Amino acid sequence: MSENVAYETLTLSHPFMFGKIAMDKTYCQIILSSLLNEEIHLDDDPIREKFIQIKSESKFIRLDLFAKDTQSQVYNAEMQNLSKNSEKQSELPKRSRYYQSLIDAELLDSGIHYRFLNKSYVIFICTFDPFDEGLYRYTFQNRCDEIPELTLGDECIKIFYNTKGDLTNAPEKTRAFLEYLESQKISNKDMETLNNAVSTGVLNEEWRAEYMIMHIHDMDMMEEGRIDGISQGLYLGEKKNTLTLIQKKIAKSKSLEQIAEELEEDISSLQPLYDLVIKNPEKTVDELLGL
Numbered sequence: 001m002s003e004n005v006a007y008e009t010l011t012l013s014h015p016f017m018f019g020k021i022a023m024d025k026t027y028c029q030i031i032l033s034s035l036l037n038e039e040i041h042l043d044d045d046p047i048r049e050k051f052i053q054i055k056s057e058s059k060f061i062r063l064d065l066f067a068k069d070t071q072s073q074v075y076n077a078e079m080q081n082l083s084k085n086s087e088k089q090s091e092l093p094k095r096s097r098y099y100q101s102l103i104d105a106e107l108l109d110s111g112i113h114y115r116f117l118n119k120s121y122v123i124f125i126c127t128f129d130p131f132d133e134g135l136y137r138y139t140f141q142n143r144c145d146e147i148p149e150l151t152l153g154d155e156c157i158k159i160f161y162n163t164k165g166d167l168t169n170a171p172e173k174t175r176a177f178l179e180y181l182e183s184q185k186i187s188n189k190d191m192e193t194l195n196n197a198v199s200t201g202v203l204n205e206e207w208r209a210e211y212m213i214m215h216i217h218d219m220d221m222m223e224e225g226r227i228d229g230i231s232q233g234l235y236l237g238e239k240k241n242t243l244t245l246i247q248k249k250i251a252k253s254k255s256l257e258q259i260a261e262e263l264e265e266d267i268s269s270l271q272p273l274y275d276l277v278i279k280n281p282e283k284t285v286d287e288l289l290g291l
Helices: 015-022 025-036 086-090 092-107 172-183 189-201 205-224 229-251 256-263 267-279
Strands: 050-052 061-063 065-068 074-080 120-126 137-140 156-162
Touching: 015 025, 015 065, 015 074, 015 189, 025 065, 025 074, 025 120, 025 172, 025 189, 074 092, 092 120, 092 156, 172 189, 205 267, 229 256, 229 267, 256 267
Parallel strands: 074 120, 120 156
Antiparallel strands: 050 061, 065 074, 137 156
């Protein structure tokens, strides 16, 4: 997650809001079609925050957006904001490599031939110039050094968009989307549709509670100085336990103040979890956590 930002000020360029909006099939198709300048028709609803981890001891990834179209092409799109940590920017190329490898490993079930690997796009939408060359789009495919026009044909495409790049030669749809991300400029009906979705999103109290929970988690992990598979498991286990206790106490008509006192926790830290349970009385703990 990017730097701490008040929920009511979130725009589509924030990873959380981007992920929530892109969960909707219609909005996701607008986003992908605008970026790639071609009509994208998805096969099913996109998946937000898809976790992939091949081995328990390996580094997991959490995808902002994962989708598959009617031609079985897969898309991973990540919103990347400028960070105070310069390493986050410099590591983007290798992050794209790692993301692609894990996505391929998950797509190819045991015993399936390599030729059935889906054509895939790993997309980073950056609100800064990741390569300092001024372009609005940087596209990478594997090519032969000796014969540059010879591509490997592995159907693996990595694209980095730059909202601050020169949009002079950008297709109209792509320009409109990147301008909207950069300055909230609305220049076509698709951007108006996305803007309305964001306006509705900032009023969604369930999303607000989820955002607060995620921010607390990220702050905890930053303080510990590590985010890995083990810490993710500990975090989920702790939150599942707390949510379970809150559910039981709410069922006994306990107030937030009473619950905080009994659990020996600050009211402010329990408020997002309490609100989440109150607004979703029929959901299980796993459903509340999106598992």
